[in-house]
Amino acid sequence: MKRQLTHDDIRAAVYGGAVLGGGGGGFVERGLRTAELALQVGTPELWTGDEFAPDDLTATVALVGAPAAPDPQVLPTHLLRALELLRRDLPRPLVAIHTNENGAETTINGWFHSAMTGLPVIDLACNGRAHPSSVMGAMGLHHEDDYRSSQGYAGGKPYAYVEGSVSGRLEATSNVVRRASTEAGGWVGVARNPVEVGYAMKNGAPGAIAFAIELGRRFLAEGPDGAARQLGGEIVASGTVREYRCEQREGLDVGVAVLDDAAGTTLHFVNEYMALDLADGSRRAAFPDLITTFDADGAPLASADVAVGKEVSVLVAPAANIPLSTTMYMPEVYAPVEELLGFGFAPGAKVLADA
Structure with missing residues (x-):
């Protein structure tokens, strides 16, 4: 199904995303502003995955950084610049984009890009909830030995602005972008990891945006108790x-x-x-x-x-x-986060169906 995103979707998407952010995923007011701007400048569209051929190319759009950083800035122009830097180096054109996760700002990742470029947003997230590391949101690409990650990034206030593109191993390129976010004052906008739609549908979280919007409507009507009931x-x-x-x-x-x-x-x-x-x-x-x-x-x-x-x-x-990526049941992606906290919490490996 193809549909235009509307003003009625904005608050539900942002607040549903905020619940699914689980403490991360950005901030409500910034999410509302970016989504409103997207609808002011164009007509972003949300398409379900069955509207694409399996070999069509999509890419993740994301925000990378530390929410409590003291001096961050990512503007809509930075989001477009990151996508431009990624597209410049691709061997074939992108047909769509999708978000990395659900969160107050991240559920609406791609809406502004879509409004300005005409690329549809897929109703899919790398994860149906927010997560702290790029590898957690890479849909298992770190297991693909021949996969070469490409990432474009941009962000920061004028005196700290950084932009660039990088390609190479997934972990290495993700580390470069994470360091760039620190140099930029805390945040950068990112466009990364082009993959075929069929791969994203199998290894990501299809339907995640509709899931967030439905949850947001329940939260706005009934508050935290309603959100809890909606999520079981x-x-x-x-x-x-x-x-x-x-x-x-x-x-x-x-x-x-x-x-x-x-x-x-x-x-x-x-x-x-x-x-x-x-x-x-x-x-x-x-x-x-x-x-x-x-x-x-x-x-x-x-x-x-x-x-x-x-x-x-x-x-x-x-x-x-919650709709989750296959990566959430890969214990190795938890190791860097466990090291930061000083204790383990990764779930046991889970057998996944060959869907």
């Missing part, structure tokens, strides 16, 4: 933040938030919440389960916006109820 999850904790630490390491926000509730709820994050531990030493949930915080007014709260003294509630929803 629950609000597991409420309290005031008594301890909060966050530092930028390797271009990511790494930290912990501790509530004053009776259970001693402790949230560990690397951009997104990675684990919810209790004072008795038990673990209530771990990524890729969705762990999301809401403020006292019931609005989704990014990990970068948590602070001592804030009242928060915590939603947990099982990973099985």
Whole structure:
């Protein structure tokens, strides 16, 4: 199915994305502004994957960086420049684009690109929830020995602006872009990893954008409790933040938030919440389960916006109820994040159907 994205979709997409951001995925106000701008300058279109030939070429559009970085800037012009740098070096034309993940800003990744270039956005994400590393959002391409990653990036305020393109091994090119985001003040827009639509449909999360929009409508109508019911999850904790630490390491926000509730709820994050531990030493949930915080007014709260003294509630929803990429069940992609936190939490390898 092909359809034009409308103003009615904006709030639902951004707020549904904010819930699925799980502490990361960008910020609501910026997501709303970028989506509104997309509809002001053009007519972005959302197409389901069956509208394409399996060998049509698509690419991921993304934001890379640390949400709590002190001086970031990614403008719509930077997003287009990143796509231009990628397209310049491709052997054949792109037919579509898709987002890396669901989040307040990232669910609407591609809308502005689509409005300006005419490329449709596929109703597909590399992951149906936000994730902290580029490899987690590369749909298993690190297992493809002959795959050569190409990435274009741009971002930063005028005195810190960087742009460029890089190609090579997936991990190496992703590390270059992550370092560029640090030099740019915290964030860059990225266009990366061209693949055939058939590969993306098999290894990514088809239907993820519609999923976020439906969740957003439920959240806007019924608040966090409605979102929890939609996801088959629950609000597991409420309290005031008594301890909060966050530092930028390797271009990511790494930290912990501790509530004053009776259970001693402790949230560990690397951009997104990675684990919810209790004072008795038990673990209530771990990524890729969705762990999301809401403020006292019931609005989704990014990990970068948590602070001592804030009242928060915590939603947990099982990973099985969220459209996820095959990478979420590849333990090796968790190793760099586990190293940042100092403990392990990767799920056991899961057998996936040969769909």
